[in-house]
Amino acid sequence: MKYSYYPGCSLERNAQSYHESIMAIAPQLGLSLAEIDDWNCCGATEVITVDKMAAFALAGRNLALAAKQFANGRVELVAPCSACYLNLRKTDKVLMETSDLSEKINTALAEGNLSYTPGSVRARHLLQVISDDLGLEQVAEIVTQPLAGLRIAPYYGCMVVRPEFSDSEDNPEYPVALDNLLAVVGAEVVDFPVKAHCCGGHMTQISEPTALEMIRRLLKNASDYQSDAIVTLCPMCQLNLDAFQQSVNRHFGTEYNIPVLYFTQVMGLAFGISPEELGFGSEFVSAKPLLKKIGKKPPKKPKAKKRKKEALPMPGTLERR
Amino acid sequence: MIAPEVQEKTAPPEWDIKTHTFLNEVEEATVGETNLRNCIQCGTCGGSCPSASDMEFTPRQLFRLIASGDKATVLSANTFWYCVSCYFCTVRCPQEIHITDIMYTLKRMAIREGFFEESSASEAPDFSETFLDFVENYGRSFELGLATRYHLRHHPLGAMKLAPMGLGLLRRGRIDLTPHRIDGIKGFKSILRKARELGGTV
Numbered sequence: 001m002k003y004s005y006y007p008g009c010s011l012e013r014n015a016q017s018y019h020e021s022i023m024a025i026a027p028q029l030g031l032s033l034a035e036i037d038d039w040n041c042c043g044a045t046e047v048i049t050v051d052k053m054a055a056f057a058l059a060g061r062n063l064a065l066a067a068k069q070f071a072n073g074r075v076e077l078v079a080p081c082s083a084c085y086l087n088l089r090k091t092d093k094v095l096m097e098t099s100d101l102s103e104k105i106n107t108a109l110a111e112g113n114l115s116y117t118p119g120s121v122r123a124r125h126l127l128q129v130i131s132d133d134l135g136l137e138q139v140a141e142i143v144t145q146p147l148a149g150l151r152i153a154p155y156y157g158c159m160v161v162r163p164e165f166s167d168s169e170d171n172p173e174y175p176v177a178l179d180n181l182l183a184v185v186g187a188e189v190v191d192f193p194v195k196a197h198c199c200g201g202h203m204t205q206i207s208e209p210t211a212l213e214m215i216r217r218l219l220k221n222a223s224d225y226q227s228d229a230i231v232t233l234c235p236m237c238q239l240n241l242d243a244f245q246q247s248v249n250r251h252f253g254t255e256y257n258i259p260v261l262y263f264t265q266v267m268g269l270a271f272g273i274s275p276e277e278l279g280f281g282s283e284f285v286s287a288k289p290l291l292k293k294i295g296k297k298p299p300k301k302p303k304a305k306k307r308k309k310e311a312l313p314m315p316g317t318l319e320r321r
Numbered sequence: 322m323i324a325p326e327v328q329e330k331t332a333p334p335e336w337d338i339k340t341h342t343f344l345n346e347v348e349e350a351t352v353g354e355t356n357l358r359n360c361i362q363c364g365t366c367g368g369s370c371p372s373a374s375d376m377e378f379t380p381r382q383l384f385r386l387i388a389s390g391d392k393a394t395v396l397s398a399n400t401f402w403y404c405v406s407c408y409f410c411t412v413r414c415p416q417e418i419h420i421t422d423i424m425y426t427l428k429r430m431a432i433r434e435g436f437f438e439e440s441s442a443s444e445a446p447d448f449s450e451t452f453l454d455f456v457e458n459y460g461r462s463f464e465l466g467l468a469t470r471y472h473l474r475h476h477p478l479g480a481m482k483l484a485p486m487g488l489g490l491l492r493r494g495r496i497d498l499t500p501h502r503i504d505g506i507k508g509f510k511s512i513l514r515k516a517r518e519l520g521g522t523v
Contacts, residue, residue, distance in 0.1 A: 009462040014495045038504045040460040045406045046452035049428045052352065053520030054453065057512050094352050101352060108516035112508030158407035164419075172412045198371045198407035205471065206445045210375050210403060243486060282493040 001133060004066045004077040004121070005033035008084035008235075009041050015235035017279025018080055021264035022126065024277045028142050029134055033078065036066050042079075042087040045201060053104065059091035060105045063123075064116040080126040080264075082159035082234035088123035089165040125160045127233050127263065128168050131177040136184045144272040146186025150294055152266065153192040153227040154178040155218065157237040161196050172196065178263060182231060185270035190225040194218055199240040212251045215240055219248060219256040228290050229259045231266055238262060242284045259287040275299050343392045350523040351419065351426045359416040360384045366410035366420055376400045377441070380410060380420055383427075396434060401427040402442030429523045444475045457513055460503030465496050 011019040026033055039062050041047075048055035066077050079085040095102040095118035102118050109115055130139065160166070161175045170177050173196055179189045197218060200211030218241060222230050232238050242260040249256055260283065268278040269291075276299040280287055288298040348355050360381070367379030377398050378386065386395045404424040411420045431437040432446045451471050455463040465487070472480035490496040503509060 012461070012501065013497045014464060014490070016494065038460075040503055040509055041456045041462045043456070044452065044462065046449040047456065048425050049446070049449040050432065050453050051517055051520060052425070052429065052523075053516040054457075054513055056352075057516035058456070061509065061512055098352060104519045105516065108512050108519060111511035111515045112505065114508075114512070158405075158409070162408035162412050164408065164411060173409075198405050198409070200371075201405040201407070202448065203372070203403075203405055205448055205468065206442065207375065207403065210372050214371050214405075243489065282495055284489060284493070 001030060001129075002032045002034070002076075003129065004070045004075050005035045006039055006042075006062060006066070006077055006079045006084060006088065006123075007035060008079060008081040010081055010235035010239075014239060015081070015262075017265060017282050018235060018238070018262045020277065020279035021262055021268050022080055024273050025264055025268045025271060028271050028273075029130065029139070031129070031134070034070070036062060036077075037069055039065060042081075042084040044083050044087075053108070055087070056091050056094065056101065056105050057108050059087045060095070060109055060116055061112065061114060062088060063092060063121045064109055064114040067116060067120045068114065075121040076129075077121050077123045078126055078129050079123060080233070081236075082125065082157055083236060085123060085125040086159040086162075086165055088121075092118055092121060092123060093165055125233070127160060127177055127181070128166075131181055132168065136180055139181065139267070140184045143185055143270045145270055145294075147266060147270050147294055148186050148188075150187045150266075150290070151190050151226055151228045152182050152187045153190050153222040153225060153230045154182055154195055154263075155192065155222075155230050155232045155237060155241075155260075156196045157232065157234045158196065158198050158201075160233060178231070178233065181263065182266070185267055187266065187270075190222075190227050192221060192225060192227075194221045199234075199237040201236060201240075204240060204244055208247070209251070211240065212244065212248050215244055216248050216252055216254070219245065219254070219258060222258055223256055227258060228293065229261050229266070229287070231261050231263045233263050245285050257285055259283055259285045259290055261287060269294065269296060343390045343395070344387050347387055347423060347426055347430070350430065351422050353419065353422070355423055356416055356418045357384065357387070357423060360388070360418060361416055363415060365413050365415065366418075369409040369413045370404075371407060371409070372403045372405055375403050380424075384418075393436065396427065396431045396436035397439035399440045399442040400424070401431070402437070402440060402445040426523065433523055444471075447471060447474065455500065457510065458502075459500045460506055460509050461501050463497070463500035465498060466500060 043055045043058040066075050106115050156175050161172050163172045182189045200214040203211035238260050245256055265278045275291055275296055281299040291298045348357055362381055364381045367373045367381050373379050378400050383400050401424040406421055408421050437443055437446050448471050451467055455466050
C-alpha cells in the first residue's frame with residue numbers, strides 16, 4: 001500500500017530511532033512510504049498559541065504539497081508523530097467546515113504558488129494505518145520471533161486517540177489498537193489504566209514540577225504492573241518519559257528504570273530485525289536488559305552523531321559574519 | 322410603559338448584549354462552533370484535567386468568569402498556560418464545548434493584550450513565540466535553539482541545570498547543533514506573512 005509520508009521535525013533527529021524502525025519494518029509490512037518534498041514544521045502546540053492563521057497555513061502548506069506530489073485521487077498521508085497527525089487532520093477538518101478560512105488560507109498559499117482543496121488529503125497516524133489498513137492478521141504472518149515473556153505497557157498519550165479529529169473507532173479514553181498489535185507480536189500486554197493520559201507535553205520547559213508529576217503517574221502505573229517497557233507512538237511522550245525519568249527519580253526519590261520504546265522498534269524485534277537497525281541504543285534508560293531477556297544482542301555503542309552536510313551555522317554566528 | 326430614557330438606563334440595546342460581550346469575543350476568535358455559551362457548570366473539565374491542581378481557576382470557573390465579562394481576571398489567569406492540550410476535557414464535555422481550542426484563543430488574547438505579564442506563567446508565551454520564530458526562519462523547528470534562547474532569557478542560572486540534559490541528548494545523537502532550513506523558504510515565508518496579515522488580531 002502506498003502512502004505519502006510526513007516524518008515531522010522530531011523524527012529527523014530526536015526521534016531518529018522511530019524513523020529508523022519505521023523504515024526497517026515498512027518493507028516487511030508492504031508499506032510504501034514516499035516522503036513529502038520539502039515539508040515544513042506542523043506547528044506543534046506552539047504556533048496556534050501565537051497566531052492561529054500561521055498555524056493553519058503551516059499545516060495547509062504540507063497538505064498542499066502532499067496533494068500536489070501525489071495527485072491521483074485522494075491522498076493517504078501517514079504521520080508517525082501524534083502532534084503532526086493532529087495538526088494536519090485538524091486543519092483539514094476546519095478548512096472543510098469553514099469556507100472563508102479555507103479561502104484565506106488559499107490566498108496565503110498562492111503566495112508560494114500552492115493551493116489546497118480541503119478534504120483531498122486524509123491524514124492518518126501510523127498506528128491507524130498498521131492496525132486498520134493492514135490488519136492484525138497480516139502483521140501476525142510476518143512475526144518470526146514472538147516477544148514471549150516481555151511485559152509491555154501500551155502507551156497512547158493524548159492526541160492520536162481523542163476522537164474529534166479522528167475517524168478511528170477506538171475508544172478515546174481506553175483505546176485498544178496498540179494493545180492488540182503488541183499481543184499479535186507475542187508480547188504480554190499489561191493492563192495500563194493511564195494509557196491515554198498526558199505525558200506533560202511542553203510543560204517540562206514551562207513548569208517542570210507540573211510535568212514531572214504527570215510523568216511520575218505514568219511511570220508508577222507501568223511499574224505497578226511490572227512492565228519491562230513502556231511502548232509509545234509519539235516522540236514527545238518518548239522524550240518526556242525517557243529523558244526525564246531520572247529527573248522524576250530525583251524529584252520524588254523514586255527508582256524507576258523503565259525503558260521507553262517506539263512500537264515500531266518492538267514490532268521490528270518480532271520480525272527478526274536487529275536492534276541496531278531499529279535504532280536501539282539512543283534511549284536514556286537502557287533497553288539492554290530487555291533485549292537480553294528476549295535473547296537479542298544489544299548494539300555495541302550508541303551511534304556517533306553524523307553531521308548533516310546541508311546543516312546551517314547557528315543563527316547567532318550567521319548574523320555576526 | 323417605561324419611558325425611553327429609563328429603558329435606556331436599565332437595559333442596554335439588544336446589539337450590545339449579543340455582540341459586544343467578552344464571551345462573544347472569545348467565540349469569534351475561535352475557529353468553528355465553540356458551544357461555550359452552553360456550559361452547564363458541571364465541572365467535568367476540571368475533574369478530567371491532568372494539570373488542574375496547578376491552575377488558579379479550573380476551566381469551569383474560567384467559563385463562568387468569561388460569561389460574566391471579567392476580561393482582566395480571565396486573561397491574567399494562569400489556567401490556559403497550564404493547559405497541556407491533551408483534549409481530555411474536550412472529549413468528556415457533555416455540552417461538546419471545544420475547550421482546548423478556547424484555551425488557545427485565551428492564550429492569544431492574553432498575549433495581544435499584554436495580560437500574561439500579570440500571570441504566574443508569564444514566561445510561557447515567550448516559549449511559543451520563540452518556537453514560531455525559529456519555524457518562520459527555517460521552516461522547521463530547532464530544539465537546541467529554542468531551549469537555549471528561552472532558558473537563557475528567563476532563567477540564566479537555571480539554564481545551567483539543563484546542560485546535562487542537552488549533553489545527554491547530544492551524546493545519543495538526539496539533538497542537532499544547527500538548524501535545518503527548507504529549500505522553499507522564500508515561498509514559505511511569503512505564505513506565513515500573508516496568512517498572518519489576513520488573520521486579523523486574534
